[in-house]
Amino acid sequence: MRRVEIGRIGKSYGMEGGLKFRGEAVVFDLKKVYLEGLGYRAIEEVAELNNEIVLYLTGVQNRQEAERLAGLRVYADPDDLPRLEEGEYYYFELIGRPVFVDGQPFGEVVDVEDGPQDLLIIKARGSSLRAQSKTYMVPLQAPYVHIKADGIYIEAIPGLLE
Template sequence: MRRIEIGRIGKAYGMAGGLKFRGEPVIFDLERIYLEGLGYRAIEEIEEHSGEIVLFLTGVEGRQEAEQLVGLRVYADQADLPPLEEGEYYYFELIGRPVFVDGQPFGEVVDVEDGAQERLIIKARGASLRAQSKTYMVPFQAPYVKVEADGIYIESIPGLLD
């Protein structure tokens, strides 16, 4: 069974043991999560307040108990994740994939940044230390980025990988 990191516990919320959650919205589809070092906790309720996700977990009855969980990593079992539509990917599925630029090996995906636009963080392969330490950010949803079974293919455009 593989566990996938989906976020972190933020600050305690309210007096009833609520916890702010920072992470993947897939949390809304889960019945339980795995808390770093503590094990599984059932999700009793999820609320949204001012654009923030607030979790209420089994066994967390008050603010004092909630404050002890702040900062913990939150995981989900891969088998518990809902299936995605064709052409959609969970971030963990992209990390480690080889990247090809104009059909030639270039590097690999080392991270995916979320925000207004998802970006692939690509580490170049190369013989020199400078080449090996350089990373590139490429918009994931761009028309020149294609995800295939054997890797991610990018058509180079001026300025993209400079």
């Protein structure tokens, strides 16, 4: 099964093995996570403290054990993620989808950049090296971006793909 990255472990928190977590809030809905190189760990508790997420994992009982985990990537199994409403997607579901501009094949989504305005990172198709190395950033929530079962359709507006 392909796991999806949902965040990273930050610094330790407190003396009882708390771990600051930088990533998706979906961690509140999970019972377990996969730690990079270490395997699965059950989640004992997830707390939000001072606008930060703090995880307490089985087997991490003190500050020293927590400090050893700093920087590790955190993954979840897709089947463990909560079901989304119709028309909503997890970012990993968009990566690899074909992109069409004005109905014509254009490229594919290679990443989604999370931020105040989420961006699709699109790698263009083309026969030249220049075309193959070019990437475009398109706002995901823009009214001219339509996600369908067979791909992502973009209505070109002036300056968008230049």
